Amino acid sequence: MSEIAHGRYVGRFAPSPTGPLHFGSLLAACASYLQARQAGGRWLLRIEDIDPPREQPGAARLIIDTLATFGFEWDGPVHYQSARLTRHRELIDQLVQDGYAYQCSCSRSDLARTRRGPLGAIYPGTCRKGSKGHRVAIRALTDRQPITFQDGLQGQQSQCLEVETGDFVIRRRDGLIAYHLAVVADDHDHGVTEVVRGIDLMDSTPRQILLQRRLGFATPRYLHIPVIVDEAGQKLSKQTGAPALRCERCGPTLVAALEALGQSPPDELAEADLADIWAWALRRWNASLLAGKTSIAGNDYPLAATRNGLS
Ligand SMILES: [Zn+2]
Structure with a gap:
């Protein structure tokens, strides 16, 4: 339904x-x-x-x-995100097929050496040109186009994802689905028109908007309290x-x-x-x-x- x-x-x-x-x-x-x-x-x-x-x-x-x-x-x-893992995996496959996501085989020690910014580690794109290994993460491909949105309470927000976060994980090495992918999938499939949540999640919004655009989903309004x-x-x-x-x-x-x-x-x-x-x-x-x-x-x-x- x-x-x-x-x-x-x-x-x-x-x-x-x-x-x-x-x-x-x-x-x-x-x-x-x-x-x-x-x-x-x-x-x-x-x-x-x-x-x-x-x-x-x-x-x-x-x-x-x-x-x-x-x-x-x-x-x-009550909706349980764990009941939607098949849908989440389909969307990840779609992103990979469309060239918007790729496998990353970087080890924990590789990642420990990456530069950090205010939003955490900034992935330098090491595996963009291909990676090998069987226990891989999947990362979403970012670019230098700024992602800007108008928050209902906090005004205009903007991030350049390639510079500020780098390509980010949407499926972890252990196979678990990352928060950004699941939240985008579920908000879209449930027809959510406005997301009201704590300001501690505001920094993650541009990554979610990127995924919405790559998947052809509408972006809801945001209001960070x-x-x-x-x-x-x-x-x-x-x-x-x-x-x-x-x-x-x-x-x-x-x-x-x-x-x-x-x-x-x-x-x-x-x-x-x-x-x-x-x-x-x-x-x-x-x-x-x-x-x-x-x-x-x-x-x-x-x-x-x-x-x-x-x-
Ligand atoms: Zn990698």
Whole structure:
């Protein structure tokens, strides 16, 4: 069944099951949900479970249950990226056949010597002219044409991929599908028209736009929201030990999320029913209140932080 609704808004929330939801992931869920619902559109839930070594058993179920407890209502079934590996592999084959991707047999020690830039290692294109070996990665071919897009909150963004990242991996040596390829394939096949997610993923957007162009897919709109950071400016995440969301007091937590998203909810809203909080949020949601904002101080939101002992 195709989910592509022409001219209609389709948004999504796409967590990785690497651990339970935390306050930062609640912000991305809220922003994408409110943006979709206010537009009268659909909101999809997709579990990005294509990297088993990083995943935590039971996390997908926990994420789904937590979202339901907070009152999120997604359209259609929960999508699992792991169920789409055949489609991902077909697209990789297509890119290789069209000359937009190639095999890379560089070893870990070869890659350890490559130059690094702000976006990580910059692959110098060693295997562009052919490589041999049977345990190979597949890289997407980049070029010097700048990729520019207008972010809905952060303004114009531009990268020259050949200079800033070099040809990037779309299938790893161990056979796992890389994030960029899977996200592009799934957003396209689900008809997603706007991607609302944390600003920590903004740097990866030009690589995804390149893949969309190579595959003949439309580019959705992008809206990158600020992320919660600690005093050192580091993103608070599952990896840095942000605490799991607790469901006993969903209302105040949801109101704190709306506050962090710049929506200025009244204090008394924290005591309201979840349904009333959502009704208020839908009426008042205005993403542009976050325009240009890249970070939110975790210290202001005790639910977000662990390091200062407030949680
Ligand atoms: Zn190589």
